[in-house]
Amino acid sequence: MSLTISHRDTSTGPVLHVAGDLDYEHAPDLRRHLDTLALHEHQCLVVDLSGLEFCDSSGITALLAARRHAHASGADIVLAAVPANTLRVLALVGLDQVFTIRADGADPG
Amino acid sequence: MSRIGEEPGASDDRAATDAAFTALLEDSAEDLYERAPCGYLSTLMDGTIARINTTLLDWLGLDRSSVVGRMRFTDLLTVGGKLYHETHFAPLLRMQGEVHGIALEMKTGGAGRLPVLVSSVIRHGSGGEALLIRTTVTDASDRRAYEIELLRRREEAERARTEAEQARVEAERARAQAEAALRQAETDRQRLAEALTALQRSLVPSSLPTVPGLEAAVYYHTASPDRLGGDFYDLFPVGGGRWAFFLGDVCGKGPEAASLTSLTRYTLRAAALHDPEPAAALATLNAVLHEHYAAAGDPRYCTAVFGLLEPAGDDGRVEVRVASGGHPPSLVLRADGSTGFLPTPGGLLVGILPEAPFTTARTVLDPGDTLLLYTDGLTEARTGPTRESLFGDDALLAFAADRAPAGAHAVIDALTALLKGFGDGLDDDTALLALGVPATRPSTDPSTNP
Numbered sequence: 106m107s108l109t110i111s112h113r114d115t116s117t118g119p120v121l122h123v124a125g126d127l128d129y130e131h132a133p134d135l136r137r138h139l140d141t142l143a144l145h146e147h148q149c150l151v152v153d154l155s156g157l158e159f160c161d162s163s164g165i166t167a168l169l170a171a172r173r174h175a176h177a178s179g180a181d182i183v184l185a186a187v188p189a190n191t192l193r194v195l196a197l198v199g200l201d202q203v204f205t206i207r208a209d210g211a212d213p214g
Numbered sequence: 215m216s217r218i219g220e221e222p223g224a225s226d227d228r229a230a231t232d233a234a235f236t237a238l239l240e241d242s243a244e245d246l247y248e249r250a251p252c253g254y255l256s257t258l259m260d261g262t263i264a265r266i267n268t269t270l271l272d273w274l275g276l277d278r279s280s281v282v283g284r285m286r287f288t289d290l291l292t293v294g295g296k297l298y299h300e301t302h303f304a305p306l307l308r309m310q311g312e313v314h315g316i317a318l319e320m321k322t323g324g325a326g327r328l329p330v331l332v333s334s335v336i337r338h339g340s341g342g343e344a345l346l347i348r349t350t351v352t353d354a355s356d357r358r359a360y361e362i363e364l365l366r367r368r369e370e371a372e373r374a375r376t377e378a379e380q381a382r383v384e385a386e387r388a389r390a391q392a393e394a395a396l397r398q399a400e401t402d403r404q405r406l407a408e409a410l411t412a413l414q415r416s417l418v419p420s421s422l423p424t425v426p427g428l429e430a431a432v433y434y435h436t437a438s439p440d441r442l443g444g445d446f447y448d449l450f451p452v453g454g455g456r457w458a459f460f461l462g463d464v465c466g467k468g469p470e471a472a473s474l475t476s477l478t479r480y481t482l483r484a485a486a487l488h489d490p491e492p493a494a495a496l497a498t499l500n501a502v503l504h505e506h507y508a509a510a511g512d513p514r515y516c517t518a519v520f521g522l523l524e525p526a527g528d529d530g531r532v533e534v535r536v537a538s539g540g541h542p543p544s545l546v547l548r549a550d551g552s553t554g555f556l557p558t559p560g561g562l563l564v565g566i567l568p569e570a571p572f573t574t575a576r577t578v579l580d581p582g583d584t585l586l587l588y589t590d591g592l593t594e595a596r597t598g599p600t601r602e603s604l605f606g607d608d609a610l611l612a613f614a615a616d617r618a619p620a621g622a623h624a625v626i627d628a629l630t631a632l633l634k635g636f637g638d639g640l641d642d643d644t645a646l647l648a649l650g651v652p653a654t655r656p657s658t659d660p661s662t663n664p
Binding site for chain 2: 162165166169170173196197198199200202203
């Protein structure tokens with residue numbers, strides 16, 4: 106099992122497609138990717154989780170790091186196409202109220 | 215000369231032997247002297263050589279004419295030989311009239327030297343006066359070589375013995391060093407274990423207090439004995455007959471998680487003394503963790519349930535108010551056999567945002583009711599070969615429903631047995647805390663009964 110992160114730029118900001126396992130072993134990959142991700146003010150970082158197969162507390166921490174990174178640049182963050190089990194975990198820890206969560210993973214434009 | 219019973223013919227053999235002896239007797243005494251297999255010389259009492267045989271002249275590479283009447287015995291010796299002759303040989307000879315087998319060295323042609331054994335006797339005249347010294351000289355080269363070889367062998371043996379001894383000493387020292395290192399490592403390990411134990415004790419209470427009118431039971435499991443737990447719980451009085459409790463789980467593992475756990479536990483205890491309202495206590499913890507970690511660029515968080523117990527009337531009922539920060543909902547096992555979660559929706563992970571909303575849920579525990587708090591080590595215990603095969607909330611609810619009604623100890627005992635059944639599946643820290651109002655109670659003041 107592994108984690109695949111693909112990156113594409115859109116008119117509203119970068120889209121990260123995170124597929125595979127966001128766990129203790131692989132969550133640092135996302136954090137490293139974020140370190141090199143340029144974000145500008147008023148952009149929106151979309152994290153597309155449609156390919157996410159597993160997410161534990163390390164993964165949650167990595168998503169929080171993404172949120173912090175976006176806000177530090179004056180940008181916004183959206184979690185898109187969050188799988189049901191991950192959505193349940195996010196709700197349990199109250200993060201469904203913290204993140205903007207969009208049901209579909211479609212390209213924002 | 216013939217003996218009785220002697221065989222004929224034996225006399226013929228004896229005749230042949232006698233003939234051979236006769237031939238020997240006819241050998242020249244002079245030739246024997248000159249060519250004997252040892253050196254002969256005669257000197258006057260002052261050492262002047264009067265006579266010397268050919269054998270010795272040949273050994274020393276000397277010419278008779280240059281020796282007889284011209285050289286003294288000591289002239290034939292090396293410097294060391296002369297010295298020994300003066301100090302030992304000559305005095306001994308004068309004293310005893312003869313000496314035997316003294317080892318000396320003679321000079322040979324060139325820079326050579328010949329090790330010899332020398333014996334001398336003084337020949338006296340009829341009046342007893344000393345006339346001359348007769349000396350025999352035996353080549354001791356072989357013996358000296360043998361002695362040198364012997365000495366070399368002995369030195370070699372000694373050297374080998376010394377080397378063996380040194381090796382033994384080295385090995386002994388290395389062994390001692392290894393033992394010292396081992397002792398040090400053992401001491402360090404012991405010290406570390408003690409430090410970890412002391413630190414671990416600061417994370418959870420060593421035993422639960424006795425709460426009047428309440429039965430409390432706990433189970434605490436750390437995934438590894440060497441690893442500090444990331445789970446925590448506590449139960450303590452906050453005045454007015456009220457008791458506060460909390461249970462939670464910090465993110466991460468090991469010493470860093472332990473320091474977060476410690477900060478969390480003591481912040482909650484201090485906050486509860488100030489304001490024991492569950493949402494207020496969690497808000498204080500949230501502010502402290504956010505300021506301590508997230509604002510410093512190192513975000514850390516925990517999940518926690520904080521609750522307050524307050525007597526509700528005098529029939530043993532206890533009101534419970536709980537607030538949750540990102541923690542799984544508590545479970546209530548009722549006296550009537552029903553079981554359900556006590557939802558605390560919206561409670562956010564503690565420490566990630568400067569301001570976090572916490573909602574409070576309320577219920578009343580009647581006699582026979584039990585409240586169960588747990589960390590996700592229980593619900594995320596693996597029950598199958600894949601990581602998706604988790605015990606889960608539904609299985610926990612079903613497990614509890616099968617056992618309701620049950621007192622606090624009965625619930626913890628049942629869950630402990632369940633966890634042990636998971637074996638290696640229980641790979642995370644797990645904390646369980648059950649608080650129940652005993653089903654059968656004497657009708658006295660609840661605050662005076664354990």
